[in-house]
Amino acid sequence: MLKPAAPGLLFLFLLLISVSADDNGFSRCNCDDEGSLWSIENILDCQKVGDFLIAVAYFSIPIELLYFVSCSNVPFKWVLFEFIAFIVLCGLTHLLNGWTYGPHPFQLMVALTVFKILTALVSCATAITLFTLIPLLLKVKVREFMLKKKAWDLGREVGIIMKQKEAGLHVRMLTQEIRKSLDRHTILYTTLVELSKTLGLQNCAVWMPNQIRTEMNLTHPLNEGNYSSMDNRSIPISDPDVVRIKGSDGVNILRPESALAAASSGGSGEPGPVAAIRMPMLRVCNFKGGTPEIIQACYAILVLVLPGGQPRSWTNQELEIIKVVADQVAVALSHAAVLEESQLMREKLEEQNRALQQAKMNAMMASQARTAFQKVMSDGMKRPMHSILGLISMIQDGNLSTEQQILVDAMMKTSNVLATLINDVMEISTKDSGRFPLEVRSFRLHATIKEAACLAKCLCVYRGFGFSINVDKSLPDHVMGDERRVFQVILHMVGNLLDGNNRKGSVALRFLLDNGSQERNDHKWAAWRHSTIDGDVYIRFEITMNNDASESDGSSSVTPVGARSYASDGIDEGLSFSVCKKLVQLMHGKIWAVPNSQGFPQSMGLILRFQLRPSLSIAISESGESSEHPHSNSLFRGLQVLLADADDVNRAVTRRLIEKLGCCVTTVSSGFECLSIIGPTTSTFQVVLLDLQMPELDGFEVASRIRKFRSRSWPLIVALTASADELLWERCSQIGINGVIQKPLMLQGIANELQRVLVQANKVI
């Protein structure tokens, strides 16, 4: 605003000068040089001009200063104002001085003097204040200098931080790249590639230790280069550089002449500075329980080569990057190792699984083949057997004389034995248990002995042996046992004896009642004898071979059928002998063989235990179908009965009723007691009366258990029940109960049912 006014003012002053230049009538001093340029008028004019110009300048400077002060924020404003005042006053003084060169009024002189005095005052004040001002100004300068320095420092640090951030970004990027895959080689290659990209390397290589840890082999070079010789590729593990690198935790700079550096540098040109760092190779087996143990860690070496020819060396930032990357690589490699091992495991498992499946298939096929074979065999063997049995039974029904009857019975028995044997063989081979269920029933001993003797005689005559038999008169007729097995054992003994002897001789059979008249050396045997229950007989059967004095060795007239080769020492126990032994043991008996000089059985002995059975058949044949006296004591006398009833009153009443019939009664009050009393395989009870409605274990359960675990037909079970259900009888007979008696119990009812049951049981045999 004031700036355009400035030239105006300038013009105004110039006018004043020209106006006042006309004034030349006042007194002057004689201080001039006449006749030259510097005349008095010239001097005065010049001075006038000078003064005015100074005044102009003096006026314009404060104006500028004022302008600047108003525009900007300057410290020490009051000093500036002082300066402004000083300058303005000086200007005014010089301005007024300009008019004093011509005639001038008195007011002018007064104004001039006043202004001069003011000027002097202000200038003095300014001088004084300036004196105090300058230190302040100097301080400001110092502060400014410090701030500058600080700003420079900050700038440097920011630079460092930026660099670190950059390095971190690099590392993150590298790690991401590295961790993208779980394959070991991919990891290593990615590392090398990314590192060279990031750091601008000439070459990058990984050295791995070999299996025996004697050398480091160059396994993953980035740039193959041209290697002059192959042995550059391995460096012994005792190389000092290698040792140093392995020992230290951080990055090592290698000397250019180290073998490692030279070998890694790759072909072209002089390599730049080389850095190397170790990488731990962690295996899965190091991680027992999560954290790796401090074991002799196996290290690989990562070598990085800067390009030569450039004035570049390893910066700290780059070294940091390398260190971090090396750690990450180690982690990624251990992951890859874990994955590899698990893959290996899985493959192994798959293979084993395949092998197992194959083996299973083979086993199944084998067992199928075996089953098929067995089936065929059993069919093949059983079919002719069954037809023979059928034919023989047809013959049995026809009219035969006594002798023929005996013969046919013997044939039937033998075929039964054969059928049993076939069944045994089939069952043994399938079950492999070798258990023989004994069917204990009552049979007639005399008939059995007759048939066995008949058969033996036939065999002896056929072979050309003599035959004699001796049977004790006091042998009982009605016994309890498994007839087929007894027959089988006797037949085996006969066969065994006859097979073993090729020479002429005669066979003697003896059946005795064994009353302990013979001495027994066997303690177990003695113990058995002591624990016998009354009503058992021991039958002794002996077969001996008496050879003739004349021994005709050489050919025998008959070839022995089924001769077995006997071992010279002892008697060869074939399969059938051990089977017989098992059977005999089951029947609580004893079998032995006495060898002769050649080791063939000279005589064989057998002792079997049978239970006596009361002679029911005689009474039956006498009494016929129905009898007038319900208390047919001959039928029931001595009958061993077991009564199981939970109710005390019922039990007492029933017990009395049965005792009235003449039986020997034992009572139990629960199903469990009943089962435990029947415990041993050969029970002493012939009839069991069961109340069907017992708590805890009812009659049905007891009956089914007896039938399942004891024998199928003995003892006879009769059920006592209050219900009159028709289906009851069916259910009972399904389980194996022989009879049912309705409650309330009457003497007549019990007698009838028991009689019926006993008659039926006798008919079965």
Added chain:
Amino acid sequence: MEVGQMQRTWVEYMKSLFREGFLDGQFTQLQLLQDESNPDFVVEVVSLFFEDSERLLNDLTRALDQQIVDFKRVDAHVHQFKGSSSSIGAQRVRNACIAFRNFCEEQNSEMCLKCLQQVKQEYNLVKNKLENLIRLEQQIVAAGGSIPMEELSF
């Protein structure tokens, strides 16, 4: 009282018992079972019956007193009671038990309670009668006489 009079009293008593239906043919069977080898058979059986019945009736009362009645158990007890009473020949008790069982099947607890009362009543009656009978028999035996069983045939 002399023996003959006592015996006559006994016969009359027995006949009345049979007539009124307290006992039936089963009791006769029991008496027939008694002989020289078991002279106290009937007394033994009757005492057994009394013991069992007391126990059974207590169990029944307790079972029916429960908040939630277990009808299966009640039925089992009644069945047992029916069995023992029928084997001793207590006819009326047995009939009461049969009715009781029907209500058990229907699971009708108030009727069951009523039946229980009925059964108890009958039982007490027959117990009383039997005790009198046994006392009479003991008196006869103590006086030197014998029980005139043969006069009971009817």
